[in-house]
Amino acid sequence: MMNFDVEKIRAQFPMFAGKDKPLIYLDNAATTQKPQSVIDAVTKYYSEYSANVHRGIYAISEKATHEYESARTRIAKFIGADFEKSIVFTRGATEAINLVAYAWARHNLNPGDEILITEMEHHSNIIPWQLAARDTGATLRYIPIDETGTLVESEKYINPKTKLFAITQQSNVFGTTNPVKELTEIAHSFGAKVLVDAAQAMPHLMVDVVDLDCDFLAISGHKMLAPTGVGALFAKQEILEEMEPFLGGGEMIEQVTMETATWSEIPQKFEAGTPNIAQAIGFGAAVDFINQIGIEKIKDYEGEMTRYAIAKLSEISGMQIYGDLFCRGPVISFNVSGVHSHDLAQLLDMENIAIRAGHHCAQPIMRKLDVPATARASFYLYNTKAEVDALCEAIEKAKWFLATD
Numbered sequence: 001m002m003n004f005d006v007e008k009i010r011a012q013f014p015m016f017a018g019k020d021k022p023l024i025y026l027d028n029a030a031t032t033q034k035p036q037s038v039i040d041a042v043t044k045y046y047s048e049y050s051a052n053v054h055r056g057i058y059a060i061s062e063k064a065t066h067e068y069e070s071a072r073t074r075i076a077k078f079i080g081a082d083f084e085k086s087i088v089f090t091r092g093a094t095e096a097i098n099l100v101a102y103a104w105a106r107h108n109l110n111p112g113d114e115i116l117i118t119e120m121e122h123h124s125n126i127i128p129w130q131l132a133a134r135d136t137g138a139t140l141r142y143i144p145i146d147e148t149g150t151l152v153e154s155e156k157y158i159n160p161k162t163k164l165f166a167i168t169q170q171s172n173v174f175g176t177t178n179p180v181k182e183l184t185e186i187a188h189s190f191g192a193k194v195l196v197d198a199a200q201a202m203p204h205l206m207v208d209v210v211d212l213d214c215d216f217l218a219i220s221g222h223k224m225l226a227p228t229g230v231g232a233l234f235a236k237q238e239i240l241e242e243m244e245p246f247l248g249g250g251e252m253i254e255q256v257t258m259e260t261a262t263w264s265e266i267p268q269k270f271e272a273g274t275p276n277i278a279q280a281i282g283f284g285a286a287v288d289f290i291n292q293i294g295i296e297k298i299k300d301y302e303g304e305m306t307r308y309a310i311a312k313l314s315e316i317s318g319m320q321i322y323g324d325l326f327c328r329g330p331v332i333s334f335n336v337s338g339v340h341s342h343d344l345a346q347l348l349d350m351e352n353i354a355i356r357a358g359h360h361c362a363q364p365i366m367r368k369l370d371v372p373a374t375a376r377a378s379f380y381l382y383n384t385k386a387e388v389d390a391l392c393e394a395i396e397k398a399k400w401f402l403a404t405d
């Protein structure tokens, strides 16, 4: 592909450097590798201006605060948010969703209300709602999916009782990209709030919160080149301002007496305690890295590689690929007949190829597909077609090795 110099990109990832048999890393839907610029940003914080944020009246604390807040601003800009204080740093997408489930849902839902999710959600967008439904008396409902991993008759499930609609923008099993903008519009017409789980979408395609008009967006940093232990919640300013705090502690308060307290302004109201400063600064560097290449170019490159991978994998006899073959993000779940996905992953590991095997934190999907587990190869901007070829060769070899007849 023109203008996409994958070798130049790969050269910036120390995990791929200087090995006889370079790692073929195809588990990007779980977490991504980190470019040198992200590692450097984290190291620089620890070695040159390691201090707490927002409190110190001395140079390195001011520098740490500046870098931490600058990362927030860059992340806000990346998703088109016009107000950087709409971004709350969290540990990841899971914590972002839980923040909404605790600080919004438990104060706004009542018996008779409905929380609507879909059958293709990651556990992190199921369990918080099961718990919130249990605690508030609200009912949890699911939009069903068909065997291609596509939502079925979504509109039928959105109704005046729906108070919260929480949906993944991209499935971590099927790669399905859901029509979240259209569904948000419908949900809003019934007065529901909408949470979009962008953990899988944001690394691969342009996510614009103004265009989507979602009320909440859950973001995972480590799935888009940032360090582990950082993600973010975007929420509309007026909602964040009205919301009760999530965790209590230092930083999130204005005045504290023995009996009561008042809260800091947003977003500090939701960032109790010392935050994940180094990780957030690393997240800022990750966003810069993606911006330098361009998210649209990344999407096109990955799209071409995914189509190539589907075509090549389909040539393998006994191969079953789950999901829509043509319209999907860069994640491919599959099974090969007669081969358990765990055995396959182990044999591929011997070839230095890392794929995922298991239920992918989406057990309801496994039940729907009537399989205990699947193998999953997921790509990112540093993967190549040569790696796809190596994957297919290694699958053939594993099949031969495991053949019983």
Ligand SMILES: Cc1ncc(COP(=O)(O)O)c(C=O)c1O
Pocket: 029, 030, 091, 092, 093, 094, 095, 122, 124, 125, 168, 170, 171, 172, 197, 199, 200, 219, 220, 221, 222, 231, 361
């Ligand atoms: C669709 C989806 N949502 C949420 C998560 C959780 O993200 P995090 O690891 O940032 O908590 C994942 C992680 O795999 C995911 O795939």
